[in-house]
Amino acid sequence: MTSSPRTGAARPDGRHSRWEQHRLARRRELVEAAIKAIRHHGATIGMDEIAAEAGTSKTVIYRHLGDRLGLYLAVCEAVDSLIIKDFSKALESSVDRDSLDALRRDPREALVAVIDSYLSLVERDPELYRFVTRRPLLDVPVEQDPVTGLSDTIATTLAALFEGPVAESGHDATAALTWAHGLVGFVRESADRWLVDPDRLPREAVVHQLADFAAYGLTGVLAKDS
Structure with missing residues (x-):
């Protein structure tokens, strides 16, 4: 100076x-x-x-x-930005934030969009996805774990979207965050399994399977198909 x-x-x-x-x-x-x-x-x-x-x-x-951990964290930061960008676009294309009537009637359309945005990245960049999710032993606090941080960001966004409809349906509004985290884990675990399946179904089919289960639950899906 x-x-x-x-x-x-x-x-x-x-x-x-x-x-x-x-x-x-x-x-x-x-x-x-x-x-x-x-x-x-x-x-x-x-x-x-x-x-x-x-x-x-x-x-x-x-x-x-x-070191390699620094490289890993830097790559994660770049990949997280891509995922969040695609995720935000998917939400904007499927949900009118000024009018959530469609979401209140049936959340499936929004779920299809956000699940497809995630699986699209997995399909488009499988090695990059593996690099990020197969993280090394991280000597950082859990809140600084990039994979956990990304999950939290997506879950918080979904929870804010779900909170109004959840409360209007008579449920405790705090359930929105619990369910949002559950949805993120459900999709991520399913994506990991789908990626390594040598006979995996087309992405579109898996997206609709996951969206059906997430939107209606097992009871709803079985009733719907009967």
């Missing part, structure tokens, strides 16, 4: 600002290279392959991203 000769007030050091911008840009480039390498080499990729994809050395990657 330097001072103005007239006022003595501190002013930002332009060199520091430019270096910070360069550092952030370089970090983004390395994360993008890591994602590209994961897609090409698979979820068990090593740092050598990532460095080769980035056209640099492991030392540079360590300098900007830290």
Whole structure:
């Protein structure tokens, strides 16, 4: 920091600002290279392959991203942003936030949209999905676990959407958050199993199966089909 000769007030050091911008840009480039390498080499990729994809050395990657855990967290941050973006688009396309009448009558349409947005990522980027969900042993508090954090973000958004209809139906409104977390876990576990099934059904079929169960429950589904 330097001072103005007239006022003595501190002013930002332009060199520091430019270096910070360069550092952030370089970090983004390395994360993008890591994602590209994961897609090409698979979820068990090593740092050598990532460095080769980035056209640099492991030392540079360590300098900007830290160790393998730092790389993992940086990739998770980028993937989480993609998932949240797709998730938000899916909700906006299926639910009018100013009028939730359709959701109150039948939540299935919204469920189809959000479940499909999740399974679309799994289908489109299976190795990247495996890399994120097969996380290493994290020496961080549970609230800083990126997978847990993503689940919490999605569940909180769904709970806010469900809260009004749940209360209007006569149920305790706090159940909305419990059910939203349950839905996230239900879909994620189903997606994991679907991904490794060599004879897996088409995505659309699985999406509708999950949406039916989530919207109506086992009793509702059996009654509906009888």
